[in-house]
Amino acid sequence: xxxxxxxxxxxxxxxxxxxxxxxxxxxxxxxxxxxxxxxxxxxxxxxxxxxxxxxxxxxxxxxxxxxxxxxxxxxxxxxxxxxxxxxxxxxxxxxxxxxxxxxxxxxxxxxxxxxxxxxxxxxxxxxxxxxxxxxxxxxxxxxxxxxxxxxxxxxxxxxxxxxxxxxxxxxxxxxxxxxxxxxxxxxxxxxxxxxxxxxxxxxxxxxxxxxxxxxxxxxxxxxxxxxxxxxxxxxxxxxxxxxxxxxxxxxxxxxxxxxxxxxxxxxxxxxxxxxxxxxxxxxxxxxxxxxxxxxxxxxxxxxxxxxxxxxxxxxxxxxxxxxxxxxxxxxxxxxxxxxxxxxxxxxxxxxxxxxxxxxxxxxxxxxxxxxxxxxxxxxxxxxxxxxxxxxxxxxxxxxxxxxxxxxxxxxxxxx
Numbered sequence: 001x002x003x004x005x006x007x008x009x010x011x012x013x014x015x016x017x018x019x020x021x022x023x024x025x026x027x028x029x030x031x032x033x034x035x036x037x038x039x040x041x042x043x044x045x046x047x048x049x050x051x052x053x054x055x056x057x058x059x060x061x062x063x064x065x066x067x068x069x070x071x072x073x074x075x076x077x078x079x080x081x082x083x084x085x086x087x088x089x090x091x092x093x094x095x096x097x098x099x100x101x102x103x104x105x106x107x108x109x110x111x112x113x114x115x116x117x118x119x120x121x122x123x124x125x126x127x128x129x130x131x132x133x134x135x136x137x138x139x140x141x142x143x144x145x146x147x148x149x150x151x152x153x154x155x156x157x158x159x160x161x162x163x164x165x166x167x168x169x170x171x172x173x174x175x176x177x178x179x180x181x182x183x184x185x186x187x188x189x190x191x192x193x194x195x196x197x198x199x200x201x202x203x204x205x206x207x208x209x210x211x212x213x214x215x216x217x218x219x220x221x222x223x224x225x226x227x228x229x230x231x232x233x234x235x236x237x238x239x240x241x242x243x244x245x246x247x248x249x250x251x252x253x254x255x256x257x258x259x260x261x262x263x264x265x266x267x268x269x270x271x272x273x274x275x276x277x278x279x280x281x282x283x284x285x286x287x288x289x290x291x292x293x294x295x296x297x298x299x300x301x302x303x304x305x306x307x308x309x310x311x312x313x314x315x316x317x318x319x320x321x322x323x324x325x326x327x328x329x330x331x332x333x334x335x336x337x338x339x340x341x342x343x344x345x346x347x348x349x350x351x352x353x354x355x356x357x358x359x360x361x362x363x364x365x366x367x368x369x370x371x372x373x374x375x376x377x378x379x380x381x382x383x384x385x386x387x388x389x390x391x392x393x394x395x396x397x398x399x400x401x402x403x404x405x406x407x408x409x410x411x412x413x414x415x
Contacts, residue, residue, distance in 0.1 A: 001226065002035045002173045005057040008042045009050060009068035009078055010152055022067045022154055029161060033169060034176035035063060036226070045069055047081045054085060054147060062145035063169065068152030070135040072114045079138070082149060083122040086140055090120040093127060093136070100134045125149075128164050132156055137164070146172075177230045179237050183221040183244065184254040184263070186405040190214045197247055204240060216394050217401030218260065253408055260404045261289040267411045268299040273348040275407070277303040278316055278341035280328065281355040281371060285400040301345045306337065316340030329354050331372050331383050338376035349410070350376045351403045358392045371399045375410050382410055 006026050012018040020042060027037040038061065043049045050069070057064040069078030083090050097119035104111045118134050121127060128137030128148070133156040140147040148165055150157045185193065190212050194201070201210050207227055213220040223240065227233035245252060253263045268275055277286045287303035290296050304315050309328055312318040318336040326332040337352035355371030362368035368390045374383040386402055388395045 001176060002063065003038045003061045004030050004035050004063035004065060005061045006037060006040045007053050007057060007064065007066040008040070008152075009045060009066055010042075011045050011075075013042050013068075014044055022152065022157055025154075025158065026065055026067070026161065029166060030063075030065075030169075031178050031180070033166060034178050035169065035173065036176075036178060045075050045077060047077055047084075050078060050081045051085050054082075058142055058144055058147060062173070064145070064147045065165075066147065066149045067157055070118075070137075070149065070151045072118050072134070078149060079121065082125070082138065082140070082147075086122060086124055088122040088124040091123045093119050093121050096121065096127065096136050099129075103134060128160055130156055130160060131163070132159055139168075177227050177233050179225045179230075179233055181223045181225075181237055181241060182255065182257045183223065183241065183252055184256075184258065184260070185219045185221060185248065185251040186217060186253055186260055186401060187251050188219070188248075190219055193219055193248070193251070197244060200240075200243055200247055205236065208237075208240065217398040217405075220257070250409065253405065259289070260401055260408065262293055264404050264408050264411070265290065265293050265296060265299060267408065268349075269295070271411070273411070274299055274301050274346075276301050276341045276345035276347040276350045277403075278337040278350060278352040279303060279305050280307055280312070280337070280353060281357045282353050282396050282400050282403070283307065285396055286351060286353065286403050289400060289404065301347050304341055304344070312337060316344070327366070329356055329366055329370055329372060331374070331385065334372040334374035335376075335381050335383055338374040338381055342376040348378055349407065351407055352376070353399055353403050355386075355388075355395070355399055357395045357399075358390050369395050371395070371402070373399070373403045373406055375403075375407050377410060377415050380415055382406065382415060 006023045008020050008023050013020045023040045030037050041053055043053050054064060069076045100115060100119055101111050115134060121136060121138060125138040125140050128139055130136050133151060133153060135151040137160050138149040150160055207225055209224045211222040213222060225233050225237050253260055279286055284303055284305045290300045306312040306315050309323050313320060316337045317340045318333055322332045322336055334352040334354050338350045341352060342350035352374045356362050356366060356368050358368035369388040371386045371388060374381055384406060388398045
């Protein structure tokens with residue numbers, strides 16, 4: 001298997017001043033051409049650190065790609081360090097110099113001595129042309145593979161990768177196929193889901209790998225397969241996903257990397273149905289998630305955020321008797337909230353949520369994190385109790401996702 005390591009150089013990345021988007025983008029591009037990225041490393045603008053990192057990476061991988069440190073200022077030391085590492089010296093490259101003179105002339109600027117030095121490159125490297133900047137890239141061939149050094153400016157780096165680097169890598173290395181498939185699930189935590197699908201996971205082919213990528217309320221599964229025959233590999237991936245689907249059909253809401261609200265929106269739109277929300281503890285978060293989707297006005301009519309009991313009574317017609325006898329955080333209350341929103345906004349379906357988000361407000365009978373959710377349908381009301389924990393922000397997020405997931409299940413079962 002062809003492997004690669006990505007090294008991002010720059011103090012600004014390590015202090016959090018600049019977000020390192022380059023590495024993730026490069027990794028994605030390499031995977032698309034069958035090159036496996038085994039490590040991403042961020043290091044400081046220090047000559048010894050650069051030498052150590054690149055020397056080790058070259059010894060372990062066929063491809064090493066570094067970004068950053070090729071600018072004209074004194075803190076940009078990558079070029080000089082690479083010249084030393086590869087036992088070379090910096091020489092003036094006239095092709096780069098002429099290109100940079102033209103760039104400065106087009107801006108009515110004179111090329112300074114500092115900028116002129118950007119045309120100096122290690123004598124034993126191959127130049128990677130930079131068509132939209134002054135810092136050329138460098139390609140070093142070694143006995144084990146190659147080092148590719150690129151500017152850290154994202155738009156310059158991307159053009160150089162797309163126009164020069166990727167085509168050459170595809171030509172140089174025999175392509176291996178890497179297929180990533182995403183399975184989005186909701187409703188079961190990581191450890192419980194892992195236990196449920198353990199037999200299937202244990203029997204995956206040796207060239208398959210499963211990753212668990214959890215976030216509040218959602219668990220993304222990523223199935224990765226590596227092979228040489230794309231058609232056969234794709235067929236085998238589909239077979240394994242079909243096996244998984246038969247084990248956890250109710251937990252899977254999508255086979256692509258999308259949010260649960262996107263999945264629900266697609267079902268509502270395909271069935272030409274409308275939805276409204278009645279929210280208490282989530283404070284409009286469910287509505288916010290829905291309206292974040294372009295075109296959501298086709299299915300979403302509106303939301304009522306009824307935070308206190310008076311609002312629940314006046315806006316949603318929750319009875320005083322229910323609030324007195326059962327409280328706002330109860331099955332009886334959310335069922336009446338759901339009916340109230342459904343009638344008031346004249347929608348096919350409605351979601352209602354009421355709970356104790358925390359960190360205070362819990363009792364012996366109703367702990368912090370207790371949430372009741374109801375979905376009113378054209379013919380029934382489905383309600384469910386959840387216990388989420390004691391973190392307010394997380395409770396609001398998990399309650400919103402759980403509400404959308406309950407609606408999804410109701411929709412696909414035509415309740």
